[in-house]
Amino acid sequence: MNPPRPSPSPAAARPRVELVAIGASAGGVEVLSTLLGALPAGFPAALAIVLHIPPDRDSLLTSLFAPRCALPVQEVEDKAPIEPGTVYFAAxxxxxxxxxDRSFALSQDEAVNFSRPSIDLLFESAAVAYREQLLAIILTGGSADGADGLQTVRQMGGRAWVQDPASADAPAMPSFAIERAGADLVTGPAALARSLAALTHSMLPESRDR
Incomplete structure (x- = not known):
């Protein structure tokens, strides 16, 4: 009798991440600098980032982060196809x-959780398009934006990581996300950065639900 085959590891059994959707607010620039600065030029997934900024100001995010990131960084454009290995910031x-069809769309519909751009809307729409191939990350912030969207991501089979509220400048957003949706990984910025960079080699951290 042949011996039974070993079961695949959880990492091997999960589809490769094609899109990383990130939401951040107060204190987010510093944490995003840690995450994006850790990514190698060969990082395989696209990244779509909502960082809450005042609506009446020009965005300087691309010029701020481009020197800190080995990947191309750009502000999103309506109808643009989502390209792997590219960092997109919400306008x-x-x-x-x-x-x-895995392209972007821009909308000026009503604010959600007092925010436009909305993390919830990014996560919810990305969950429909990418399902198990989506990783959503909630970082520091002072509102509940992102909690409902993170729940949708998990319901659709995607992965959810959250910054440890104890490490956040503004702990409300990660706290709401954990309470509402739970998470596959809860840790500080440095460990999030290492885990994100490890996706390049299809290496995922051991999950733990909260």
């Missing part, structure tokens, strides 16, 4: 949505 005062 000020526009919701950034992911279409089922």
């Amino acid at each position: 000020p005062d526009y919701h950034m949505l992911v279409e089922p």
